[in-house]
Amino acid sequence: MEPLHSARDLVTLEFRCLGLFAFHGSCRWRAAPARARGGEFLAYLASHSRSPILRTTLAEALWPHLNPEQSAHRLHLAVSGARAALRVELPEINPIVFVEDSYGWHSSVQITSDARRLEQCFNDGSPAAFSEGISVYAGQFLPAEQADWVTPMRVRYEHMYVTMLETLASAALEAGDYARATNFGLELIEVDGANERATQLVMVSSAKAGRRGFALATFAKLERYLRKWLGVEPMSETSRLRVQILQDEIGSTAVYCKAPDRGRLVTPGAESQRVGY
Numbered sequence: 001m002e003p004l005h006s007a008r009d010l011v012t013l014e015f016r017c018l019g020l021f022a023f024h025g026s027c028r029w030r031a032a033p034a035r036a037r038g039g040e041f042l043a044y045l046a047s048h049s050r051s052p053i054l055r056t057t058l059a060e061a062l063w064p065h066l067n068p069e070q071s072a073h074r075l076h077l078a079v080s081g082a083r084a085a086l087r088v089e090l091p092e093i094n095p096i097v098f099v100e101d102s103y104g105w106h107s108s109v110q111i112t113s114d115a116r117r118l119e120q121c122f123n124d125g126s127p128a129a130f131s132e133g134i135s136v137y138a139g140q141f142l143p144a145e146q147a148d149w150v151t152p153m154r155v156r157y158e159h160m161y162v163t164m165l166e167t168l169a170s171a172a173l174e175a176g177d178y179a180r181a182t183n184f185g186l187e188l189i190e191v192d193g194a195n196e197r198a199t200q201l202v203m204v205s206s207a208k209a210g211r212r213g214f215a216l217a218t219f220a221k222l223e224r225y226l227r228k229w230l231g232v233e234p235m236s237e238t239s240r241l242r243v244q245i246l247q248d249e250i251g252s253t254a255v256y257c258k259a260p261d262r263g264r265l266v267t268p269g270a271e272s273q274r275v276g277y
Contacts, residue, residue, distance in 0.1 A: 010108055013086070015043075015113040033081050039082075053103055061149045063075075119160065137157070162195075172184060182206055
């Protein structure tokens with residue numbers, strides 16, 4: 001049995017976890033296998049690649065409703081399916097090894113992912129890193145998965161993306177780059193239709209750019225969204241901003257109100273969840 005750590009030339013296995021789940025080794029990007037054929041196991045291993053994972057931990061995370069015998073059988077099938085999927089990209093080695101009752105990556109395999117790069121950009125904190133970070137975010141973390149282990153990671157990466165967007169948007173607004181500020185704000189609204197800070201930012205930046213009609217239309221869109229999905233009205237700060245735009249009172253020093261978000265809807269029609277960013 002190959003050890004998990006040995007002196008070898010590294011080969012890179014890259015994963016896309018933000019948006020469509022896929023992987024790339026020596027040839028090209030390939031869609032990950034179906035959930036029943038090892039897709040979720042592969043996603044978990046790619047997302048927890050820094051150390052081997054106990055078999056019991058995997059079973060509990062992936063199949064919490066099954067008894068030990070059933071989960072052991074399911075894990076065996078999942079590992080076989082994941083290895084078969086990776087073989088087309090890494091034909092020379094078995095990338096997934098089992099050592100001391102744990103599964104992990106072969107020592108010659110270096111794992112990279114868009115999620116990890118997003119985290120690096122977020123931790124860097126520079127404007128350049130933030131710009132790269134928002135380009136890396138191609139969608140929610142593993143959007144096709146609904147397992148309990150996925151949810152906190154999905155919220156975490158979305159929080160990073162939103163924070164970077166808000167920072168860049170505020171900087172663009174303060175620099176007088178109203179077109180860029182508007183675009184960032186619209187991206188924030190796309191993530192969360194109830195984000196009033198983003199709506200305020202778009203209203204201010206559009207109005208300052210001479211697009212009062214667009215600013216008012218953005219308010220109207222927020223108003224419809226809040227009434228339909230949350231049953232509430234826009235906050236007083238947002239409504240007051242609408243009046244200022246109607247009266248052409250958005251001066252060169254106006255800034256959008258950084259008021260608390262209403263929250264966000266995970267799925268239209270679903271129960272709303274208040275998430276503080």
